[in-house]
Amino acid sequence: MEISKTFHIEAAHRLPNVPEGHKCARLHGHSFRVEVHVRGPLDPQLGWVMDFADIKSAFAPLFEQLDHRYLNEVPGLDNPTSENLARWIWERLQPRLPLLARIVVQETCTSTCSYGGPADA
Numbered sequence: 001m002e003i004s005k006t007f008h009i010e011a012a013h014r015l016p017n018v019p020e021g022h023k024c025a026r027l028h029g030h031s032f033r034v035e036v037h038v039r040g041p042l043d044p045q046l047g048w049v050m051d052f053a054d055i056k057s058a059f060a061p062l063f064e065q066l067d068h069r070y071l072n073e074v075p076g077l078d079n080p081t082s083e084n085l086a087r088w089i090w091e092r093l094q095p096r097l098p099l100l101a102r103i104v105v106q107e108t109c110t111s112t113c114s115y116g117g118p119a120d121a
C-alpha cells in the first residue's frame with residue numbers, strides 16, 4: 001500500500017543553464033509542493049504503513065535546508081530544476097526512509113516532476 005505526505009516550500013531560484021533569453025534564467029520564486037510517497041505492507045495492528053508524523057520528521061532537515069532559501073546556494077542544487085530537486089530530495093531522504101517510493105515536485109500549478117529513484121533516472 002502507498003501513502004504520501006505533502007510539504008509546501010517557498011523558495012527562489014534561477015536556472016543557470018537555459019538558453020539565452022529564457023525567462024527562467026532570471027531570479028524568481030515558487031511555492032513548491034513536494035509529495036513524499038512511501039510504499040510498504042499494512043501493519044495489521046496499527047492499521048497503517050507508517051505514521052505520517054514519521055515521514056514529516058524524516059523530511060524536516062531537508063525542509064529546513066530548502067524553505068525560504070535561494071535554492072542555487074544550497075549545496076548540490078546549483079541548477080535547481082524540478083528534476084534535480086526531486087533527485088536531491090530522494091538521495092538525502094531515502095537513507096532515513098527506506099520505504100520511500102516516489103518524490104513528486106510541483107513547481108507551478110501546471111508543472112510537475114515525479115521521480116521514483118535511480119532506476120527512474
Ligand SMILES: Nc1nc2c(c(=O)[nH]1)N=C([C@H](O)[C@H](O)COP(=O)(O)OP(=O)(O)OP(=O)(O)O)CN2
Pocket residue numbers: 015024028080081082083107108110111
Ligand atoms: N523540465 C523542466 N522545465 C522547466 C523547469 C524545470 O524545472 N524542469 N523549470 C522552469 C522554470 O523554473 C519555470 O519557473 C517554470 O516553468 P513553466 O511551467 O514554464 O512556468 P509558467 O508558470 O510560465 O507556466 P505556464 O503554464 O506556461 O503559465 C521552466 N521549465
Ligand SMILES: [Zn+2]
Pocket residue numbers: 013024028029030107
Ligand atoms: Zn522556476
